[in-house]
Amino acid sequence: MKVVLQNLTKIFPSRDKKAGKEVVAVNDFTFEIPDGQLVGLLGPSGCGKSTTLYMISGLQKPTSGKIFFGDDDVTELSTENRGIGLVFQNYALYPHMTVMQNVLFPLQNLTGKDKLSKQEMLDRAYEAARLVQIDELMDRKPSELSGGQQQRVAIARALVKMPRVLLLDEPLSNLDARLRLQTREEIRRIQKETGITTVFVTHDQEEAMSISDVIVVMKAGVVQQIGEPQKVYDDPKNLFVAKFLGTPPINVLEGAVKGGKVYIGEEAVMEVNGVEDQDVYIGIRPEGIEPNANGALECKLNNVEVMGRDASVVATHEASLNPVIRAIINSDIKVDTTAETIKFNIKPHKFFMFNKETEERVYFEVK
Numbered sequence: 017m018k019v020v021l022q023n024l025t026k027i028f029p030s031r032d033k034k035a036g037k038e039v040v041a042v043n044d045f046t047f048e049i050p051d052g053q054l055v056g057l058l059g060p061s062g063c064g065k066s067t068t069l070y071m072i073s074g075l076q077k078p079t080s081g082k083i084f085f086g087d088d089d090v091t092e093l094s095t096e097n098r099g100i101g102l103v104f105q106n107y108a109l110y111p112h113m114t115v116m117q118n119v120l121f122p123l124q125n126l127t128g129k130d131k132l133s134k135q136e137m138l139d140r141a142y143e144a145a146r147l148v149q150i151d152e153l154m155d156r157k158p159s160e161l162s163g164g165q166q167q168r169v170a171i172a173r174a175l176v177k178m179p180r181v182l183l184l185d186e187p188l189s190n191l192d193a194r195l196r197l198q199t200r201e202e203i204r205r206i207q208k209e210t211g212i213t214t215v216f217v218t219h220d221q222e223e224a225m226s227i228s229d230v231i232v233v234m235k236a237g238v239v240q241q242i243g244e245p246q247k248v249y250d251d252p253k254n255l256f257v258a259k260f261l262g263t264p265p266i267n268v269l270e271g272a273v274k275g276g277k278v279y280i281g282e283e284a285v286m287e288v289n290g291v292e293d294q295d296v297y298i299g300i301r302p303e304g305i306e307p308n309a310n311g312a313l314e315c316k317l318n319n320v321e322v323m324g325r326d327a328s329v330v331a332t333h334e335a336s337l338n339p340v341i342r343a344i345i346n347s348d349i350k351v352d353t354t355a356e357t358i359k360f361n362i363k364p365h366k367f368f369m370f371n372k373e374t375e376e377r378v379y380f381e382v383k
């Protein structure tokens with residue numbers, strides 16, 4: 017089921033009429049989520065991702081704009097009638113009910129043509145439970161389950177009604193690091209197996225990138241970029257997106273383009289075609305610089321952190337906006353840690369420029 021968001025806008029009125037301003041939580045969001053895909057809504061706290069999800073779910077009404085599930089305009093439909101499954105950060109299971117009763121619950125209130133026989137309900141509940149691998153735990157109470165297991169129950173409960181669209185709001189936030197990793201892989205598997213169009217909200221870029229077919233990066237209610245995770249990482253439209261994706265974060269330095277050369281401080285680090293003279297921010301991915309005696313970028317060397325397969329060369333530069341510059345290199349590469357300075361080669365495809373005023377990408381050809 018494709019989901020279409022058409023000029024979706026949500027404005028919250030100010031609470032304090034004197035001092036407060038209204039909040040534009042989501043601003044003119046248009047996007048078609050293809051059938052069967054997992055879309056990650058991603059951005060810092062307050063960027064409007066939960067509000068977008070709540071509008072898709074019907075928990076909040078858009079101020080303007082429309083929402084379609086397939087060809088059905090669902091903008092005015094109530095949450096119950098949209099055919100969605102919702103999973104929240106806090107699992108919100110009924111504590112006095114067993115896992116089985118929790119999973120069965122959404123089916124018990126179905127009426128009319130949707131009403132199911134007892135056997136049909138049990139079959140559906142077991143099918144959902146098997147999918148999320150909790151079928152051995154059906155007689156337990158939520159308090160007798162781990163956090164990861166509770167979240168699986170919540171997912172089974174969302175799936176049991178065979179939703180047209182699955183909506184997940186920070187479903188992994190309450191889990192510890194290991195369980196997060198395991199559960200996100202589970203969510204991906206379940207989504208692929210069921211083929212349900214899924215929208216997943218998170219502030220964790222790594223989480224979104226690892227499981228999404230498509231990510232939507234938002235900032236202050238405005239969509240910044242939409243695309244396949246790797247494409248967005250490799251081709252960010254603006255400085256915000258470049259900085260938001262990637263760990264360790266992208267190195268950002270002040271620079272300038274003059275006469276076809278890119279300068280960082282006094283050093284010309286690259287020759288480029290097709291760019292007018294201007295002040296820029298330069299973004300270089302940590303995997304985009306490597307130590308080289310003839311490299312164009314000279315930095316002060318702080319230290320080298322070896323992390324098994326990789327090593328992180330930590331350096332500083334006067335033009336850097338980040339406290340340190342990091343290069344991620346293969347740990348087999350030996351770096352003279354007694355040296356005061358280090359020179360780096362820059363890989364052009366990991367090197368981005370952004371106009372200093374607009375922070376929009378400045379595209380160039382390497383000479």
Ligand code: ATP
Nearest residue numbers: 028039041059060061062063064065066067068219
């Ligand atoms: P988080 O990750 O912190 O949940 P988010 O990206 O999901 O953030 P939203 O919860 O969608 O952000 O909020 C977007 C903006 O709308 C924020 O500025 C928030 O303060 C505001 N907002 C959200 N809900 C309401 C509300 N019911 N009334 C007024 N303002 C609201």
